Amino acid sequence: MNKNLQNTKSRSLKYRILLTISLLTIVRLGSFIPVPYIDRETFANLLQNENSSTNAVAQVLNTFSGGGNTSFGLLSLGILPYINASIIIQLLTSAVPSLSKLQKEEGEYGRRKLTDYVRLLTFFWAIIESIGVTYSLRGLIFDWSFWTATQISITLITGSMIVLWFSELITRDGVGNGSSLLICFNIVSSLPDQIKLFIFSLKDQTNSLVSGFFLIGIFLITTLGCIYMNEAIIKIPLVSARQLLRKPTETKGFANSNLPLRINQAGVMPLVFTSYAMVVLSSVIGLIKGQLNPVLFFNQIPFFNETIYYWFGKIIFWMIYAGLIFFFTYFYSTIVLDPKDVAERFRKDSVVILGIQPGNPTKSYLSRTLKRIARINAVFLICNIVGIQIIESIFNLNVASLRGLGFTSQLILVNVLIDTVKRIRSLLNEEENTL
Numbered sequence: 001m002n003k004n005l006q007n008t009k010s011r012s013l014k015y016r017i018l019l020t021i022s023l024l025t026i027v028r029l030g031s032f033i034p035v036p037y038i039d040r041e042t043f044a045n046l047l048q049n050e051n052s053s054t055n056a057v058a059q060v061l062n063t064f065s066g067g068g069n070t071s072f073g074l075l076s077l078g079i080l081p082y083i084n085a086s087i088i089i090q091l092l093t094s095a096v097p098s099l100s101k102l103q104k105e106e107g108e109y110g111r112r113k114l115t116d117y118v119r120l121l122t123f124f125w126a127i128i129e130s131i132g133v134t135y136s137l138r139g140l141i142f143d144w145s146f147w148t149a150t151q152i153s154i155t156l157i158t159g160s161m162i163v164l165w166f167s168e169l170i171t172r173d174g175v176g177n178g179s180s181l182l183i184c185f186n187i188v189s190s191l192p193d194q195i196k197l198f199i200f201s202l203k204d205q206t207n208s209l210v211s212g213f214f215l216i217g218i219f220l221i222t223t224l225g226c227i228y229m230n231e232a233i234i235k236i237p238l239v240s241a242r243q244l245l246r247k248p249t250e251t252k253g254f255a256n257s258n259l260p261l262r263i264n265q266a267g268v269m270p271l272v273f274t275s276y277a278m279v280v281l282s283s284v285i286g287l288i289k290g291q292l293n294p295v296l297f298f299n300q301i302p303f304f305n306e307t308i309y310y311w312f313g314k315i316i317f318w319m320i321y322a323g324l325i326f327f328f329t330y331f332y333s334t335i336v337l338d339p340k341d342v343a344e345r346f347r348k349d350s351v352v353i354l355g356i357q358p359g360n361p362t363k364s365y366l367s368r369t370l371k372r373i374a375r376i377n378a379v380f381l382i383c384n385i386v387g388i389q390i391i392e393s394i395f396n397l398n399v400a401s402l403r404g405l406g407f408t409s410q411l412i413l414v415n416v417l418i419d420t421v422k423r424i425r426s427l428l429n430e431e432e433n434t435l
Helices: 002-009 013-030 040-048 055-064 080-095 097-105 107-136 146-173 178-189 191-203 208-231 269-292 294-298 306-336 339-348 360-394 406-434
Strands: 233-240 258-262 351-353
Touching: 013 146, 013 178, 013 406, 080 097, 080 107, 080 146, 080 178, 080 269, 080 306, 097 107, 107 146, 146 178, 178 191, 178 406, 208 360, 208 406, 233 360, 258 360, 269 306, 269 406, 306 360, 339 351, 339 360, 351 360, 360 406
Parallel strands: none
Antiparallel strands: 233 258, 233 351
16 A cells, blocks of 8 residues: 555656546547447437437537537546536535545545445446436437347446546546546547637628627636636634744744635536536427427417517526526535534634634634635626626627537636646656655
């Protein structure tokens, strides 16, 4: 165990970067390895058919595997089962006392046990999702049978566990968080298609040059805003019993003792899960619209026309989108940092927040502060994602994106790239200190 830990720490930065790039490339190539009985051209045609009963599942797979518009392969299930498993374990950890104790009090042993639980749950979710995907795509398979479905499901399960293995290797021996880098890499791999569609959409507009510069300006402003929010920190001053016992001449650095709280406390996971929910929701709504044709129903209402119907649907969509962003940002902020746990650790270490009594007052103060931070972060995300979509609709700037993932992808890319750069810098510092 100690020898493996030492080997992991002794990895050079060059080795880590090459390993990360190699594994990401393998995952990308794996999405083009064909799945038995599924024709890629037929799958590509399915993505263009909005009224297809299997279009929702196909769009989800295409979006999160970074497959452009044609890919459905061995690793297409990708990181989705792991994301679902991680979310469930986080929920259970905050709700089940035994798991909470395992995370907070058991140290390295507890972290390894929770990792094992995530792996097992990932395998379970891979089974469920592979069966669901196989059944939903049965219309693409000419010779449909139990044995055919079993082969496709086993192929997708195997691919998902390979992606999980690669993700853990990147996290342990690479230059960043494996799951975040895989999501980021999938987004980057689809950027050429988005840029091409973006250029084509501008050609259809009267003021294409003005629209192009306007959207590029928005992109730059939102990127700077993402960087600022990702780096913004609120510092809460702390006082320890050891500092209070120092002599006045020995209190140098007293003001530097603080608890840093990031504004973007929840990271990219709220965006990932919100995007996943919106992709599914958009596809399901498209399917319902194709089957029921609600325009005919609403046209029976006096003073109701297609324009009102269009904006009514847009407003409902934006409200749901904003609500999901707010909920997941708020929820993950409370999971990442538990005020009760922090207050208890402060009590054990004889540390207090300046001007706040220990115990329940500290817990209440931290809870209020985290809620304010979560609201600020959620409002920023809503303005970036929903606000820009509103501007696009009002000014008729039809920018093509991956089923609602356009500016969400931008936020994820910025956060992951900043975290990766920080990781590389820390590894460089470690190498310099060892020389």
